[in-house]
Amino acid sequence: MPVCVLSDGAGPGAQVPAHLTMIPISHITTSTDSSGKTVKGKVVRKERLVSSASDDFILKTVIQEEDSQAIASSQNTSISVVLLGALAKDFNEAVNQGDVVVASGFTVDKSGSVHKDKLHPCKLLLSGDNACLYVSRPPPPPDPRSPLANKRSTTLSAEVSTKAKVPKYTYVRLGDLKAGSVVNVYGVVVFFKQPFKSRGTDFCSSLKITDQSNQKIGCTIFCEKLEDHPKIFQIGDIVRMHRVKTQFFNDSITLVNTFGFSVVTFDGAVGGAMEPRTSSRSFHFDQEVRRTVEELRSWSASQTILPPVPTIPLSAVQPKAYFDLTCQLLAKAPIDTTCTLLRVWDGTRCPRTLLNVIVEPDATEGPTSFSKEKEKLIANVLVYDNHVEVARELKPGAFLRIYNLRAIPGSSKVPGLTSSQSEEVDHLAFHLHGGTAYGRGIRVLPETSPDVQELKRTLQAFSEDHEDRLSDFSDSELLEVWSTPPESTKVKQLCAETVKCCTERSCSHDLQPVTLSKVKRSGPGRVHHVRVQLRSYEPHALHQALKLYCSKCSSMLDVPDDELVSGLFSEANSDSGPCSPPPWLLSGKVDAPGDAPGSADRSLTVHLSSELLAEGKTKELLFLMGSTLEETCRLTAGYQNIVPVRPSGGHLALLDLSAPFLFRGRRRYYGCKRCSDAAVREPSTEGVEVIDERMIAEALGVQLLQFVLLMKLELRDATDTLHVFLWRDAELFFNVSADDVAANQEAQNIIHQTMDTLCPPGGGTGERPWLDLCLTSYRAEDDAGQNQTCYQVGHTTVTKPSSTRSEPGPA
């Protein structure tokens, strides 16, 4: 449906998808297969937009082959194009005679007027979701101030001289606004509130903008959909608004959105990326837009109009301060109806003790505990009232900016708080109070934002430092680690402080360690602390410890090996036959990637969402047909998300769900056969910042399986042995995520090294380190349906794995 105006500079902007093949106008016949094809031509005639019913439009245009050689050697170089529906309307607004357009998703029909107009015997029809039109406009006359001017005028002079550019939009300076008109404006944001629910039907955004005329103008935006609101991340961002009305309020002009409103936001930093933030399907972006934004950026940088940005890291937080926090959400838990706890970190450590909030593990979304080192960096943020609703939509792992967060010293009146810390005074609590004053609110930042990129580097650095610290022991420390109690150690030594342990408990239970024989005599439903050694473990082939778990039906599956998955791919490829993709997909071909250059002569059918294409997102999501597992893996280098598909009964279908339904880089995602209702369906990408496995799974009706780690450990102490499971808290135990274990060798190595430390191969029990563990006992049915008591290790982290154990001597 969309019309995309291409950037005429080298910068970002919509691009015609590279996999589509262009065909010359003269080659078009009624038997042309238009799938995966484009036609390019200059608009030589544009007729009036005709509206046949209230919402139905039709527009006829004629495009002509641009290549003069083709024109000279062929007759049918001009062809009629009929546009229907919204596309016609968009075309009418966005395209001028003289523009060069590329059409895709068209159908070919016989032209009824060939005798009359002497044009091509065929015409192109564009309608529906499949159709897309890319517009590139002759660039504006060279700007004499620009260093590129000479270069431009030589390479593009022919086109420039044919037509003076008529700007489509005119923008009014904020100092020239008159009440009672509808205008387009640019402005630098000096104040903003995230959209909040109004008392009417819409969300309301409130902002104040300024420009070179130094007027500060308040704007109020009402839109029902959040994605239509300005995507403002911080003061200094630049907005461009189309169709806002001016009106007087309190003796000053204000701007309110009106019919046809649209807004695009740009980063306000001089030299920053020119990435337009908008959910509009069709928006105008060219060299002139770029120049206007750059002018506003440098003007704004030279001014002192902007209040200081109150974004500071946790390490710099002062008591009583209000500040904006850029952070990652790790976990969250509702406290009561007016308050939600967000556990966040930004990789820096606040020098103050932070408020400790204890909630039921069952109420927590995300991990319930973290390694002790990480825990020290985590801030508990309490968000109140209207923010609770926003917090409900947040997912652990998301990157957030919390605006106008308050650091409250010594405050301890937290609903539901059970921490013994509540009487302490020397700690900081973080509150996001109710209301929207001072722009209070929460916003999810896209991963592409520069601030998130920086945050991720900080978090990464923490993880690396932390791991370095673990493996960086002096010899004396190593001796302490390895000098374990002798076999004859009696129970009384369990509490001895002198024995070094290589695990740490992070639970809040106030329990004395007990012996395994006592654990065995106690019934299910208990929590015990024990000090034990690891006698043995299963599976020894550690990759088998990685499982797929369905949180819906609780089934646990082995991860299929490559041989099995390869087989499923070739099975899928053996189904052939006619197959019509759904109308929202555009089809094309890519060369099958191969080792030798000569082997790449096979081509694979690919399908891309026309909506994503329209947004220029050609690498985001690919439906791939006919590939082998190996080819699919190779293509992950070029596409963020690959969904393998196969023809089935004339339609596109997913592969058997034993195969991954999605490839993302080195990561593969699986779905639950029992709980999925899988089909190729269109993902709704409107307003979506990042296309991830969750949204794709949801669109495809796939119940996403989670990678988990499952091991059975045999523990021993002086009194007995006990088999326990390591599952729910296995990631915490190894301090590694199961997702990472599934995707990379380094994470797998951590598990190997840890197990080698806890249970050295070939070593006697005397060498094995002692472990402080928290055990939970529970009742479960075994395979024979018999009730039995099971045990799980929880709240425990291995703190001192070491790979240098085998060579303790000086290096």
Add this chain to the structure above:
DNA sequence: GGTTAGGTTTGG
């Protein structure tokens, strides 16, 4: 082509 809000904090 309606209504909504119309910056500005003390409080869990």
